[in-house]
Every structure is written in structure tokens, then in C-alpha cells.
Amino acid sequence: MKRLSLLIFLLAIAITVNAQKFMTKNGFIGFFSHTAMEDIKGDNNQVAAVLDISTGDMVFQALIKSFHFDRALMEEHFNENYMESDKFPKSTFKGKITNLSSVNFSKNGTYDVTVEGDLMIHDVTNKISTKGTLEVAPEGINANAKFNIIPEDFKIIIPGVVREKINKNLEVTVIMKYAPLAGK
Amino acid sequence: MRKISLLFLSFLIPVGIFAQDDLMNLLNENTPKAINYTTATFKSTRILNGHSIERMPAGQLDVRISHRFGTLNTGAYNFYGLDQANMHLSLEYGITNWLMVGIGRGNYEKTFDGFTKFSVLRQSSGAKEMPVSVSIFSSVAVNSLKWTDPTRTNYFSSRLSFVGQVLIARKFNDSFSFQLTPSYVHRNMVTTELDPNDLYAMGAGGRFKLTKRISLNAEYYYMANPKSYMSQQIYNPLSIGLDLETGGHVFQFIFTNSLAMIEKGFIGETTGSWGKGDIHFGFNISRVFTLKKNKEKLNY
Numbered sequence: 066m067k068r069l070s071l072l073i074f075l076l077a078i079a080i081t082v083n084a085q086k087f088m089t090k091n092g093f094i095g096f097f098s099h100t101a102m103e104d105i106k107g108d109n110n111q112v113a114a115v116l117d118i119s120t121g122d123m124v125f126q127a128l129i130k131s132f133h134f135d136r137a138l139m140e141e142h143f144n145e146n147y148m149e150s151d152k153f154p155k156s157t158f159k160g161k162i163t164n165l166s167s168v169n170f171s172k173n174g175t176y177d178v179t180v181e182g183d184l185m186i187h188d189v190t191n192k193i194s195t196k197g198t199l200e201v202a203p204e205g206i207n208a209n210a211k212f213n214i215i216p217e218d219f220k221i222i223i224p225g226v227v228r229e230k231i232n233k234n235l236e237v238t239v240i241m242k243y244a245p246l247a248g249k
Numbered sequence: 250m251r252k253i254s255l256l257f258l259s260f261l262i263p264v265g266i267f268a269q270d271d272l273m274n275l276l277n278e279n280t281p282k283a284i285n286y287t288t289a290t291f292k293s294t295r296i297l298n299g300h301s302i303e304r305m306p307a308g309q310l311d312v313r314i315s316h317r318f319g320t321l322n323t324g325a326y327n328f329y330g331l332d333q334a335n336m337h338l339s340l341e342y343g344i345t346n347w348l349m350v351g352i353g354r355g356n357y358e359k360t361f362d363g364f365t366k367f368s369v370l371r372q373s374s375g376a377k378e379m380p381v382s383v384s385i386f387s388s389v390a391v392n393s394l395k396w397t398d399p400t401r402t403n404y405f406s407s408r409l410s411f412v413g414q415v416l417i418a419r420k421f422n423d424s425f426s427f428q429l430t431p432s433y434v435h436r437n438m439v440t441t442e443l444d445p446n447d448l449y450a451m452g453a454g455g456r457f458k459l460t461k462r463i464s465l466n467a468e469y470y471y472m473a474n475p476k477s478y479m480s481q482q483i484y485n486p487l488s489i490g491l492d493l494e495t496g497g498h499v500f501q502f503i504f505t506n507s508l509a510m511i512e513k514g515f516i517g518e519t520t521g522s523w524g525k526g527d528i529h530f531g532f533n534i535s536r537v538f539t540l541k542k543n544k545e546k547l548n549y
Contacts, residue, residue, distance in 0.1 A: 086272070090280060113280045115272045124272040128283055136539045137306035137343075138497060145289045146461045151423055154285065159269040182269075224462075227496055246279075 085170075087116045087206050087243035094127050094239050096214075098232040105231065107132040107143060114241050116206060118170050121162035123180065123208075125239075129154055147221050148187055156186045160193075168199055175200045180210065189219040197239070208241040287372035290382060290420040291428075293499045293535050294341065294349070294366075296454035297468045297488040298507060298515045302382045302418035302428060304368055305343030308541025313339045313353075315510050315533040317503075322526030330530060337510040342540075357509045364388035364412075372419060386414040390513045407438035412512040414452075424458035432470065434517050441480040448517045449473040456492065464492045466501070470516050486519040501533040 092112035098105040109132045114125045129150035134140040144150040160182015162168070168176040181194045197210030213234045216223060223231050291301035294311065305311050315337045319330030327333065339353030339362075347368040354361050370383040390410045396403045411434070418428035430452030439446055454468035468488045476483045490503035506521035506528055507514065521527030 086275070088276070088279060113276050115276050117268065117272060120268055122268045122272055124269055124276055126273070126276055126280070130285065130288075131283075135542045137309050138537050138539075141289050142496075149423070151285075151287075157273065159273065161269070230496070246275075 085118050086246040087118065088246040089114050089241050089243050092125065092239070092241040094125070094237065096132075096235045096237045098235050100230055100232050103230045105134070105139060107134050107139075109133070112241075114243070115246070116208065116241075116243050118165075118168075118206070121165035123158075123160055123162065123182070125158040125241075127156045129156060147216070147223070153188045156184075158182055158184045158193075160184075162199070168201070170201055170206075173201050173203065184214070186214075186219040187221050191218055205242060205244040208239065208243065210239040212237055282376040284373050284377045285375040287374075287382065287420050290372070290418050290426045291456055291466075292464060292492045292494055293501060293533070295501065295533060295535075296428060296456065297466050297490045297501060297503050297533075298486065298505060298510060299430060299452055299454065299468055299470070299512060300364075300366060300384075300386050300414065300416060301454070302368070302384050302416045304347065304349045304366055304384065305341055305537070307343045307346050308539060309343045310538045310540050311339075311341040311351075312536050312538065313337075313341065313533060315339075315531065317505065317508050317510065317529040317531035320521060320527045320529055322528070335508050335510075335529075353511070355510055355514075357511075357514055358392040359394050360390050360392045360511065360514070362388055362390040362511050362513075366416075381417050381419045383418075384416040386412070386416060386512075388412045388512060390511055410434065410436040410513045412516075414512065424464075425455065427453075427455040429453055430470075432512065432516055434513055436513070436517070443478050443480045445474050445479075447474075450516045452516075462494045466490050466492055472516060481518075481520055482522075483517065484519050484522045486515045487523055497537055499533075499535040501535075503531045503533065504528050505531065 090113050091110055092114045093110045094112045095106065095108040109127050111131045112125055112127045114123065116123045129148045130144060132143060134143065160180050163179045163181055168178060176199050177196065178199045179194065179196055183190050184193045193212065195210050195212035197208060200207040213236055215234060291303045293301065294303045294305065295301055317335045319327055319333035321329050323330055335357055337353055337355035339351050341349060341351035343349045350365050352363045364386065366384055366386045368382065368384045370379055370381065372382040373379045391408050412432065414430050414432045416428060416430050418426060420426040432450040432452055434448040436446050450470045450472040452468065452470040454466065456464045456466045458464040470486050472485055484506055486505060486507040488503055488505035490501055493500040506523050507519035508529055509515045509518060521529065
């Protein structure tokens, strides 16, 4: 019995020690819509994200007002008419790398990963699954992914007058450069 | 001992289940609270006749065309005022995100006008709490009418008038915004000695959003100077209208008792009365062009 508790105790310590968390406060999430009439590009490079390489858990958090556009008016419409960013200031993602075993964190290199999780935009949560890459580098971990979302899935209503200016599918790009989180 | 190991187990299990929420908490602990600046207090740089707290952002050019028709009480013969049109054209540009300038020309007294507006305070919440937005507005107007008496010595300075305003606005919630506008108008030359050179007024205006793209606006200026001695019967301007936003355009439809579309005119020279039906229908059209792209945007 004594041994078992010791084992659990050691295991607990081992988990805490090995629970390596990586973080960034200036990750990039951008979206792009192309139509014959107009290209719309919104970029946010102040995304906060944490990756736990012991479990494969990953979370992102983006402030809607930190998305910036070429045209100030687009930015205003994005916040006021579509995202209602005063009501719903944040967008989050909580997910997990499903094939964590295929990544060797002790060896530098680029690995293909699949991520599944809950994406919350405009206070609506949808399950998404996407392929991406994880690059183990000397200074940290870089993560990249591209996937498509449909605004209507998140109850973002696009009226008829501007419908042909906004692509039905928005391409989302995620670029994270994580650094080890000290002390965690 | 068994109890202790159970205790350990019970510690471990929740960690596994709530790992993502834990990470989210960790994220929140490590990110500083951001300042959330209020945006879009009003749809346009005008509430209706008068300026709103809004500025053109840096690099954006606003081309505005405004009309006020004749009064509704002129009847069917004048097509309720639509046979006569009074107009104002202006080009307005954001130099920085807090400073804008504009030039305009209106056929009311053949007036050229120029203004600057800069923002002093921005309403915000979060890391910095600021209940109101404050902007300072100043303008100069030059009327280019022929001199009424060309035989006497006329000075160019007699054509000038000046306006200073402090715009104080608060966006109370998504649909309701309110603005107070203490105003000062100085006219270098007035029609008769009964008319004061300096006018003091308090403006109040608000908007109520009916849908995401349509809002109901109202605006009133109370002039503090006694009106009974002036050479003309002057009324306080009251305007009621709708903002309609369609992509890059904002249309403002307006009913007002003043004909002029610049501060000097509608604050001090409104001769129409709502009570008598001297109501002008009109509209402002604003079209924004992006001359310089947003600097805050970075490309990866």
C-alpha cells in the first residue's frame, strides 16, 4: 500500500514536471474571403495561446477588436454588424492534438498533426477538426493550420446586399510561435 | 495510507478532465486586461446637421453631398419643397486616427468652409475606464456673396465667422448613444447692430438603432442668446432623421427647420419654425474612400 501511494505520488510529481506548457501572446489568426467583387482580409496578431505537449491540449483566445483590416470601414462593419464585438468580445478554441504520439518533441522537425476541438465565435460553439503542422524548433514550437469556416454556422448573418461580396467559406490561417512557459 | 492515495487519485482525475479549461485559465492569468475602446458611437461624422464625436480614421476620405429642399408648407405647386434645393459639398479626410480636417462649399450664402476636429478622450472599458468620448471641433466659414454696399470700404474679415464646439458623447449601449455639444459662434459682421456677434448654444443629439443598419437620430440646439431683439425671428434648430448604412455609403434622411448645413448657419440663422410647418426635407450622402491602408495591420 505504501508503495502504491509512493508510486502515485511520484507519478503526480512526474506529470507536473513533464507537463510542459508552451505559450504565446502574439500568435496570428487571420481570415480571408475572396469574391469577384472584393477581397476581405482580417488579421489578428495578438492571439494568446497555450499548448500542453504532455497531453496535446491546446487553447486559443482572440479578441475580436484586435482583428485589423485594410479599410477602416470594413473593420467597423466587422465589429458592429457581424461579430457584435461589444456583446461577444472574445473568440476561443479549446482542442486537442489527436495524434500526439506521432510527434517526437525531443527531435527537431516538422510533424503533421490533426486537431479537434470546440471553436467558439459570436457565442456559438461548433466542433471543428483540421490538419496542421507542428514544428519542433530549438527556441520553441511552431504551429500552423488552415481551415474553412462558414459564418452562418456561427449565427453571423450576412444580408443580401453584401452577400456576393463575402465568400460563403472563409479561409482561416493560424500561425503560432510558442515559447516554453517558465515555471509551469 | 489508502485514504491518502485515494486523495492523490482524486486530485489527478479532475486535472485530466478539465485540462483545457485549466489551460484557458492559465491563459487568462498570463494575458493582461486589454483596453476596450468604444467604436461606432455614431454611424457618421454628423448626427444630422451638426458634427458627431466620430472622426474619419487615418487615410480615409469622406466625400459628402448634402441637400436641403424647400419647406414642406410651400405646398404642391413647389412639390412640397423639392423644386428648390440647397446643397453642400465637402471633402473630409482623416490625417491620423485622432485628427480630421475638411473643406466644403455650400450655396447657402455662397459659403466656403473649413474645419478641424480632433479627439481628446475616447470612451473605453476594461483596463482603462472612461465614461465619455470628447472631441474638439473648430471651423471657419467665408461667405462669398457680393457686398451689399460696394461703395463703402469693405474688409475681407467681415466675411468670416468662427465656430468652436466641445463634443461630449457616450454610447450607453449597442443601440443608444447621446451627445452634448456646447457651442460658440463668432460672426465678424452681423446684419444689424441688434444681432449679437457672439452666440452661445448647447446642442443635444442622439441616435437609437432600429436595426443593425438603420438608426433613428434627433438633434436640437438651444441658443442661449435672447432672440426677441434680433433683426430676424430666429428659431432653435430641431432635426429628426434616419441613418441608413449600405456598405461604403451612409445615407441620412432628415427633416429640419434649418436650411444651412454648417454650424454657423443652423445655430444662428435658422428662420424656419416647426410650428408653422417650415420643415425642410433633405439628405446627406457619405461615401468613404480608402486612400491609405490601415497601418495597424501587419502581414505575416
